[in-house]
Amino acid sequence: MGREESKKDVCLFSREQLDTIKSGYDDWFNNVLKDNDRQDELSGQYTTHSGIPIRMLHTPADIAGIDYSEDLGFPGCAPYVRGVYPNMYRGRPFTLRQLAGLGAPEDCNLRVKYLLGHGATGVNILFDLPTIRGYNSDDPEAEGNVGHCGAAVDSIWDIDAFFKDIDLGAISTSVVTHLPSTSIVIPGMYFAVAEQRGTSRDKIAGTCQNDFIMETCVGSGPEILPPPVSFRLQCDVVEYVCENYPRFNPISYNGYNLREAGTDAVQEVAIAISNAIATAEELIRRGMDVDQFAPRMSFFWDLHNDFFEEIAKCRASRKVWYKIVHDRFGAKNPKSALMRFHVQTAGVTLPATEPLNNVARSAIQGLAAVFGGCQSLHIDSYDEAYSAPTEEAALVSLRTQQIIQSETGVINTVDPLAGSYYVEYLTEQMINRIFDYIKQIEELGGLVKAVEDGWLHREIANYNLKYQKKIETGEMKIVGVNYFRSEDSSTQEIEVFEYPETYTRQKAKLDRLRKERSQQKVNECLKVLRDKCHTDENLYPFTMEAVKNLVTLGEIEELFRDEFGLWTFPLIS
Amino acid sequence: MARPIKVVMAKLGLDIHWRGVYLVSQFLRDAGMDVVYIGNKFPEQIVEAAMQEDADVVGMSTLGGNHLTLGLKTVDLLGKSDMAGVKVFMGGVIPPKHIPQLLDGGVHKVYGPDTPMETIINGIKDSVSV
Numbered sequence: 001m002g003r004e005e006s007k008k009d010v011c012l013f014s015r016e017q018l019d020t021i022k023s024g025y026d027d028w029f030n031n032v033l034k035d036n037d038r039q040d041e042l043s044g045q046y047t048t049h050s051g052i053p054i055r056m057l058h059t060p061a062d063i064a065g066i067d068y069s070e071d072l073g074f075p076g077c078a079p080y081v082r083g084v085y086p087n088m089y090r091g092r093p094f095t096l097r098q099l100a101g102l103g104a105p106e107d108c109n110l111r112v113k114y115l116l117g118h119g120a121t122g123v124n125i126l127f128d129l130p131t132i133r134g135y136n137s138d139d140p141e142a143e144g145n146v147g148h149c150g151a152a153v154d155s156i157w158d159i160d161a162f163f164k165d166i167d168l169g170a171i172s173t174s175v176v177t178h179l180p181s182t183s184i185v186i187p188g189m190y191f192a193v194a195e196q197r198g199t200s201r202d203k204i205a206g207t208c209q210n211d212f213i214m215e216t217c218v219g220s221g222p223e224i225l226p227p228p229v230s231f232r233l234q235c236d237v238v239e240y241v242c243e244n245y246p247r248f249n250p251i252s253y254n255g256y257n258l259r260e261a262g263t264d265a266v267q268e269v270a271i272a273i274s275n276a277i278a279t280a281e282e283l284i285r286r287g288m289d290v291d292q293f294a295p296r297m298s299f300f301w302d303l304h305n306d307f308f309e310e311i312a313k314c315r316a317s318r319k320v321w322y323k324i325v326h327d328r329f330g331a332k333n334p335k336s337a338l339m340r341f342h343v344q345t346a347g348v349t350l351p352a353t354e355p356l357n358n359v360a361r362s363a364i365q366g367l368a369a370v371f372g373g374c375q376s377l378h379i380d381s382y383d384e385a386y387s388a389p390t391e392e393a394a395l396v397s398l399r400t401q402q403i404i405q406s407e408t409g410v411i412n413t414v415d416p417l418a419g420s421y422y423v424e425y426l427t428e429q430m431i432n433r434i435f436d437y438i439k440q441i442e443e444l445g446g447l448v449k450a451v452e453d454g455w456l457h458r459e460i461a462n463y464n465l466k467y468q469k470k471i472e473t474g475e476m477k478i479v480g481v482n483y484f485r486s487e488d489s490s491t492q493e494i495e496v497f498e499y500p501e502t503y504t505r506q507k508a509k510l511d512r513l514r515k516e517r518s519q520q521k522v523n524e525c526l527k528v529l530r531d532k533c534h535t536d537e538n539l540y541p542f543t544m545e546a547v548k549n550l551v552t553l554g555e556i557e558e559l560f561r562d563e564f565g566l567w568t569f570p571l572i573s
Numbered sequence: 574m575a576r577p578i579k580v581v582m583a584k585l586g587l588d589i590h591w592r593g594v595y596l597v598s599q600f601l602r603d604a605g606m607d608v609v610y611i612g613n614k615f616p617e618q619i620v621e622a623a624m625q626e627d628a629d630v631v632g633m634s635t636l637g638g639n640h641l642t643l644g645l646k647t648v649d650l651l652g653k654s655d656m657a658g659v660k661v662f663m664g665g666v667i668p669p670k671h672i673p674q675l676l677d678g679g680v681h682k683v684y685g686p687d688t689p690m691e692t693i694i695n696g697i698k699d700s701v702s703v
Contacts, residue, residue, distance in 0.1 A: 129587040144642030221613035352686040385686040496668040
């Protein structure tokens with residue numbers, strides 16, 4: 001690796017100091033290192049997970065070009081590399097937001113209360129696959145999945161049951177609706193329930209996911225809406241929620257599931273931000289001002305095993321977002337350019353073999369999230385590869401967060417790894433690579449086009465093949481799996497989560513709902529919505545009106561599928 | 574020369590994340606098999622695809638907990654069709670305690686997370702003669 005002279009390489013250090021360090025490095029390299037170690041350094045085999053070259057030793061020379069004020073700044077100040085709030089966790093510790101979602105809404109209510117009762121400070125509500133994909137529990141296509149991996153939600157009654165005896169004005173809820181088509185329905189149910197209970201709009205806090213990439217690239221059918229339609233619904237949600245619910249984030253760009261599907265850290269951030277760019281352009285086209293919606297956009301990152309790269313990713317993502325919102329879209333409100341993000345540790349890194357090792361992996365990933373300055377954190381449970389978390393595994397995850405927050409002292413000072421030659425070097429490298437990848441997507445015609453063309457699917461498939469080959473050859477070491485594997489490791493006993501029977505309960509509730517509601521009202525709501533699909537009006541007020549009149553999720557989604565048609569996933573063959 | 578082994582690969586029902594199933598498909602193809610990945614499909618559709626493709630092997634992946642319902646239903650439907658000889662393989666997030674039920678129900682082999690690709694390739698080659 002050559003050590004190129006930078007034009008402005010004396011920002012943090014005097015020219016004299018830097019010259020001394022550079023010649024000191026050369027002297028160390030040539031005279032202190034042994035021959036073998038020199039060869040090892042020159043081999044080029046050391047890179048981060050995403051391919052950024054790593055030196056054996058990083059020195060001030062690697063970050064000599066950094067201008068502190070311009071490139072890092074102070075926390076709560078542009079370009080926000082050091083954090084979005086001036087005092088960060090001293091002012092507000094990261095939200096302990098564990099997942100809750102299983103069985104029927106009544107089961108979830110108990111899990112939510114269990115987590116809140118053990119010190120969780122936010123709720124992350126998950127839905128079963130039929131709900132995520134927009135099918136009622138008694139739909140034949142929902143067979144075998146009702147109440148699994150999340151809660152079954154069919155109507156506004158279910159959201160009411162989910163939050164029985166919980167004050168919706170007092171908690172912040174992440175409503176994990178992956179697809180825009182359900183994000184235009186389920187958060188609406190949440191708002192309607194809050195309204196029925198008399199909670200004022202400015203007290204309703206939370207986030208929904210609402211990401212068209214989830215529908216078109218991460219999910220794979222059997223029936224999915226075409227990318228431009230899914231993208232339109234995504235924008236409808238952002239527009240409507242921004243105008244009506246000032247403390248609710250209408251979108252969380254889901255880098256997490258992209259990463260789980262198969263991307264590296266650079267691609268994860270670049271694709272999520274490209275989606276945000278596309279959304280911003282569309283909303284501006286619709287007549288909104290960037291300062292109306294940007295403060296309510298949030299992000300969701302997946303923190304993988306490469307500890308320092310993941311910290312650098314979090315720091316880098318804040319600056320890239322600032323540059324885009326401020327420089328490109330001309331935001332005036334400082335809140336517009338604050339990238340706030342939730343982190344979930346990487347489920348894909350948690351093997352089934354020797355599952356208790358996953359407690360260590362998740363704790364390290366969670367620590368990286370805190371060093372990276374996340375606003376909210378979920379730590380995955382060690383039984384990830386077996387089932388949804390048991391109550392015990394969920395508690396270990398929550399306790400892991402509490403240990404980081406209360407025992408280690410890492411939250412007492414802001415951005416404690418700043419100034420590390422390695423961390424700042426990686427952060428700068430990540431920033432450049434994220435911008436390059438965003439540019440590549442723009443050259444393809446933007447993200448919606450890149451998805452329609454199958455480009456993103458190919459990127460994901462190519463990444464996965466490369467990653468898996470590294471595991472197969474042992475280049476990537478996984479303790480207990482392909483490295484330090486015990487003879488009896490595969491026979492370890494583990495308690496798995498047993499799903500409660502949900503189908504019959506949901507079916508009975510749906511039967512009662514259909515009897516009690518006014519079918520005439522339902523028909524009217526569906527007719528209006530059907531007509532509006534073919535205008536350029538925002539569909540949100542019409543789905544909201546429908547759910548208030550006890551129209552079910554499945555009925556609305558079926559209407560979308562009928563009106564918009566279905567799209568074939570470009571990788572199939 | 575023997576013809577290549579014909580494999581139909583699918584994700585079960587509304588399941589999410591095609592990473593694993595597509596990856597296995599790519600490795601099987603590289604190992605010389607003739608692989609058709611049909612995406613997310615329900616039991617009836619999987620059986621239909623297996624018949625159309627005259628498959629030797631059906632591979633199903635699930636992360637969402639539908640292995641005992643849709644998985645076994647698929648095996649059952651295959652048995653009732655003229656595809657009774659087809660070998661069914663399953664993979665994904667499947668609790669080990671459910672594996673005996675799947676095997677009793679006619680699934681040929683279940684490969685959990687962390688299974689090396691070589692094991693899957695050999696497992697198929699050993700169980701199918703073409």
